[in-house]
Amino acid sequence: MKSSVIIFPGSNCDRDMDVALKKFGFKNQMVWHNDAKIPKSDLIVLPGGFSYGDYLRCGSIAGKSRIIKSVIDFANSGGLVLGICNGFQILTETGLLPGILQQNKYLNFICKNVFVKIKNKENKYFKKIKKEVLELHIAHNEGNYFCSNDELKSIEDNGQIAVTYCDHGGNEDEKNNPNGALKNIAGIFNKDKNILGMMPHPERMIDPFLSGEDGSLFFKNLIESL
Amino acid sequence: MIEVNEKIAIEHGLKSDEYKKICNLLKRTPNITELGVFSAMWNEHCSYKSSRKHLKKLHTKGDKVIQGPGENAGVVDIEDDDAIVFKIESHNHPSFIEPYQGAATGVGGIMRDVFTMGARPIANLNSIHFGSPDHEKTRNLLRGVVKGIGGYGNCIGVPTIAGQTSFDESYNGNILVNAMTLGLVNKNKIFYSKAAGINKPVIYVGSKTGRDGIHGASMASAIFDDKIEEKKPTVQVGDPFTEKLLLEACLELMAGKSIISIQDMGAAGLTSSSIEMASKGDLGIEIDLTKVPCREENMTPYEIMLSESQERMLIVLEEGKENEAKKIFDKWNLDFAVIGKTTNSKNIELFFKNEKVAGIPIDFLAENAPMYDRKWIKAKLPKENNFSKNQFKSLKLSDCLKRILIDPNIADKEWIWEQYDHTVMGDTIQKPGGNAGVVRVHGTNKAVAASVDSSATYCHAHPLTGGKQVVCESWRNMISVGAKPIAITNCLNFGNPEKEKNMGEFVECVEGITEASKYLNYPVVSGNVSFYNETKDKGIKPTPSIGGIGLLSNYKEMMTMELKNEGNYLLVIGKTEGHLDQSVFARNILSEFNGPPPEVNLFNEKQNGMCVVNLKNKNLIETCHDVSLGGILTAISKMGIKSGIGVKLFPLEGLVNKFEYFFGEDQGRYIIEVKPENLENVENMLKKDSIHFDKLGLVQGNKITLENDLKLSIDDIKEGYKNWLKEYMVN
Numbered sequence: 001m002k003s004s005v006i007i008f009p010g011s012n013c014d015r016d017m018d019v020a021l022k023k024f025g026f027k028n029q030m031v032w033h034n035d036a037k038i039p040k041s042d043l044i045v046l047p048g049g050f051s052y053g054d055y056l057r058c059g060s061i062a063g064k065s066r067i068i069k070s071v072i073d074f075a076n077s078g079g080l081v082l083g084i085c086n087g088f089q090i091l092t093e094t095g096l097l098p099g100i101l102q103q104n105k106y107l108n109f110i111c112k113n114v115f116v117k118i119k120n121k122e123n124k125y126f127k128k129i130k131k132e133v134l135e136l137h138i139a140h141n142e143g144n145y146f147c148s149n150d151e152l153k154s155i156e157d158n159g160q161i162a163v164t165y166c167d168h169g170g171n172e173d174e175k176n177n178p179n180g181a182l183k184n185i186a187g188i189f190n191k192d193k194n195i196l197g198m199m200p201h202p203e204r205m206i207d208p209f210l211s212g213e214d215g216s217l218f219f220k221n222l223i224e225s226l
Numbered sequence: 227m228i229e230v231n232e233k234i235a236i237e238h239g240l241k242s243d244e245y246k247k248i249c250n251l252l253k254r255t256p257n258i259t260e261l262g263v264f265s266a267m268w269n270e271h272c273s274y275k276s277s278r279k280h281l282k283k284l285h286t287k288g289d290k291v292i293q294g295p296g297e298n299a300g301v302v303d304i305e306d307d308d309a310i311v312f313k314i315e316s317h318n319h320p321s322f323i324e325p326y327q328g329a330a331t332g333v334g335g336i337m338r339d340v341f342t343m344g345a346r347p348i349a350n351l352n353s354i355h356f357g358s359p360d361h362e363k364t365r366n367l368l369r370g371v372v373k374g375i376g377g378y379g380n381c382i383g384v385p386t387i388a389g390q391t392s393f394d395e396s397y398n399g400n401i402l403v404n405a406m407t408l409g410l411v412n413k414n415k416i417f418y419s420k421a422a423g424i425n426k427p428v429i430y431v432g433s434k435t436g437r438d439g440i441h442g443a444s445m446a447s448a449i450f451d452d453k454i455e456e457k458k459p460t461v462q463v464g465d466p467f468t469e470k471l472l473l474e475a476c477l478e479l480m481a482g483k484s485i486i487s488i489q490d491m492g493a494a495g496l497t498s499s500s501i502e503m504a505s506k507g508d509l510g511i512e513i514d515l516t517k518v519p520c521r522e523e524n525m526t527p528y529e530i531m532l533s534e535s536q537e538r539m540l541i542v543l544e545e546g547k548e549n550e551a552k553k554i555f556d557k558w559n560l561d562f563a564v565i566g567k568t569t570n571s572k573n574i575e576l577f578f579k580n581e582k583v584a585g586i587p588i589d590f591l592a593e594n595a596p597m598y599d600r601k602w603i604k605a606k607l608p609k610e611n612n613f614s615k616n617q618f619k620s621l622k623l624s625d626c627l628k629r630i631l632i633d634p635n636i637a638d639k640e641w642i643w644e645q646y647d648h649t650v651m652g653d654t655i656q657k658p659g660g661n662a663g664v665v666r667v668h669g670t671n672k673a674v675a676a677s678v679d680s681s682a683t684y685c686h687a688h689p690l691t692g693g694k695q696v697v698c699e700s701w702r703n704m705i706s707v708g709a710k711p712i713a714i715t716n717c718l719n720f721g722n723p724e725k726e727k728n729m730g731e732f733v734e735c736v737e738g739i740t741e742a743s744k745y746l747n748y749p750v751v752s753g754n755v756s757f758y759n760e761t762k763d764k765g766i767k768p769t770p771s772i773g774g775i776g777l778l779s780n781y782k783e784m785m786t787m788e789l790k791n792e793g794n795y796l797l798v799i800g801k802t803e804g805h806l807d808q809s810v811f812a813r814n815i816l817s818e819f820n821g822p823p824p825e826v827n828l829f830n831e832k833q834n835g836m837c838v839v840n841l842k843n844k845n846l847i848e849t850c851h852d853v854s855l856g857g858i859l860t861a862i863s864k865m866g867i868k869s870g871i872g873v874k875l876f877p878l879e880g881l882v883n884k885f886e887y888f889f890g891e892d893q894g895r896y897i898i899e900v901k902p903e904n905l906e907n908v909e910n911m912l913k914k915d916s917i918h919f920d921k922l923g924l925v926q927g928n929k930i931t932l933e934n935d936l937k938l939s940i941d942d943i944k945e946g947y948k949n950w951l952k953e954y955m956v957n
Contacts, residue, residue, distance in 0.1 A: 009559065010467050016650065019652060053467025109380055139649060201649075204652055209782070209784075
């Protein structure tokens with residue numbers, strides 16, 4: 001399976017993602033933001049970081065970068081596009097995913113482990129994961145998901161909510177909502193479920209000496225489902 | 227053009243006799259640009275004029291030392307072809323005036339020092355000190371500093387893996403912000419600042435030069451007064467995004483062979499970077515200031531030379547490599563300009579619009595910079611307190627413990643480090659909140675441990691002992707995570723060196739640091755000095771911060787401090803005399819602020835540490851935590867809180883005062899957790915080496931208990947410990 005990780009100026013989780021993808025069997029290549037074309041891939045990843053310094057608004061300049069047209073074409077033709085953290089912000093800026101990511105409710109950057117509940121397994125990203133709740137890691141300042149009531153109704157009706165913040169038992173209450181996200185939303189799909197954006201970083205949880213190992217389940221499923 | 231005279235020189239922070247020396251050296255009156263250059267090079271921050279004499283005594287040699295003090299950062303060997311580049315630096319004065327930018331640019335500056343040497347930064351640490359929690363400014367300063375450190379480090383994508391925070395009223399008018407960075411480099415590909423060769427192009431890269439930070443280094447060498455807010459324009463403004471690009475571009479250029487020398491523009495900007503490169507290479511340098519990329523219009527040569535705009539580098543390239551280098555900086559959208567060349571004149575010569583605007587022999591600025599042998603007084607060891615039995619009569623262990631766990635200097639600092647990205651780069655295997663932070667050396671079995679320590683209270687009570695103690699504590703932190711201690715970097719934060727008492731504190735702390743680091747073979751390889759931490763005649767307590775690093779050859783053997791399994795034994799290694807003077811207990815519970823700090827016995831320190839290493843090598847230890855502030859009971863509580871498991875303490879033997887035993891801050895001690903089946907073996911080994919130890923208790927249940935004296939559930943103590951800072955910050 002071939003994957004491509006896009007490097008924007010200011011990306012800083014590109015290497016971590018490269019390490020994770022390769023560890024679970026992807027043939028990964030790094031693609032520079034100023035390239036016109038993406039090499040043939042089964043998966044495109046927009047990694048975390050501060051693309052273009054997150055100036056103007058998180059992800060907004062990356063959403064207009066040269067490479068992004070190819071990402072959009074790839075996504076519209078059904079290709080898998082995964083955006084983590086800043087990558088999720090970029091996906092909402094391009095309009096590939098609905099809604100926006102605002103500053104965290106308590107106005108601080110948060111770096112810690114969180115639990116997320118998998119809300120929909122009818123897709124390639126979570127299909128074969130047996131667990132219902134994953135322990136993942138967040139590190140962001142703008143992860144507070146928001147969308148209009150109409151959009152919310154539409155993403156709920158279409159099963160577009162991918163993962164939500166919860167406790168270890170799967171309770172999605174306000175106490176376990178680290179950033180004030182609407183309906184505890186930590187990640188969403190597009191209608192066709194080939195695009196996933198999420199704030200938590202599975203690539204930081206891929207071996208027992210790191211913060212945890214549930215990220216491994218995510219990547220194992222991904223390579224098996226493709 | 228402004229006419230230079232003594233009055234203007236004094237306004238530049240120079241002393242009257244220093245100005246006379248300049249005129250004598252030049253045999254004429256300097257023009258304003260030259261005066262600016264002299265004032266920047268001769269201030270305390272750049273010239274170390276009060277400290278140089280004493281810094282020479284530091285222990286800086288060792289078989290792992292590749293580069294000691296004098297470069298952008300120190301470098302140590304960590305086996306194979308790997309080396310660690312590291313340094314700590316202060317950004318105290320700017321952080322008090324403008325906490326966010328001050329702290330942010332402190333982080334940016336220290337990272338540049340590290341990647342200037344060809345290393346990719348792999349971990350950040352910090353040591354931050356604030357005034358009393360009751361002081362009106364403390365909350366906002368803390369919030370701003372933490373946001374600044376996070377804002378910069380998080381954006382660059384380097385994990386902040388450990389740190390230290392303290393509160394003391396002596397910092398009310400002078401907070402301390404010390405930032406440390408570790409970088410990884412191939413030991414055959416280290417870059418230095420020494421220029422070599424004549425007619426080599428001098429290249430400016432990075433951000434454009436603006437008017438920010440002009441005279442920053444002079445400000446950092448001044449005492450504060452009521453008008454300090456007026457200094458705001460001298461604080462630099464950071465742009466971590468540009469620094470990230472600069473980092474990637476420099477590392478890309480360094481992969482080739484075109485760089486002769488490279489130096490970041492830190493304090494005193496273009497002035498000190500160009501002069502240092504030329505001075506080290508025994509060369510001259512010629513710069514055309516018209517070619518310097520400027521952000522603002524009509525900048526004068528004076529402003530260009532003294533600007534401290536961030537994210538800039540100066541490079542001496544091999545001839546003919548300009549285009550190759552420019553391509554890389556173009557790719558990363560960074561400014562690139564050939565602004566001058568090296569010469570054999572041994573002068574710095576500045577041109578602007580085809581006119582020569584300055585010409586100074588480099589010797590005058592570097593080697594001839596003033597050096598002072600300041601007067602100092604030796605501190606006396608304070609008299610011990612004789613606590614009477616009555617003072618303890620009405621006290622209960624449980625109440626004391628609860629109060630100590632919410633002491634601002636003990637309470638959990640999660641509110642701070644949760645705002646720092648501590649897991650990016652995917653190699654953090656011990657997060658903040660433990661004995662030390664640990665990151666793997668990417669792609670290998672090795673890991674590097676790092677911590678920052680300081681104990682101003684001890685240094686204030688007796689600087690010589692305090693200096694020794696900080697180095698020992700750092701060493702202990704390395705041992706406690708299973709790392710072999712390698713070397714340290716020091717950030718020496720002191721008051722006004724022109725006062726004999728302050729100067730004495732400096733001299734004796736340095737002496738203590740030297741003695742301990744020599745004995746423990748834990749050399750100092752880099753550092754910086756920050757004097758004049760004084761506001762309205764009130765100086766800070768002497769605060770040397772020691773950043774230590776250690777090596778784990780197999781990261782899987784790392785130790786942590788959380789308790790592992792019920793039924794295991796807890797032992798304390800090292801003798802507990804019950805030293806309460808200067809302890810958190812004495813201050814917080816007995817309201818006693820005088821007395822000597824705990825004695826530091828270097829022989830015992832080394833013996834005890836090496837014995838922990840031996841036990842660990844034989845796989846006989848499950849958990850290790852060094853005993854520091856708050857003594858044994860505080861240490862055990864933290865271990866319990868981290869794991870959610872309790873401890874049943876054994877009754878004390880004989881007539882020991884339990885408060886002294888459990889809260890005393892005797893040095894050189896570790897608490898270890900041992901499996902029952904290993905206990906005999908461990909005891910035998912300790913006896914054989916004549917190491918003093920006590921059996922403390924059993925890991926058991928979810929409470930900390932001691933017969934009828936103490937019964938506290940872990941949940942109960944956890945709440946206060948975990949919430950103090952969070953609640954303080956929202957109130």
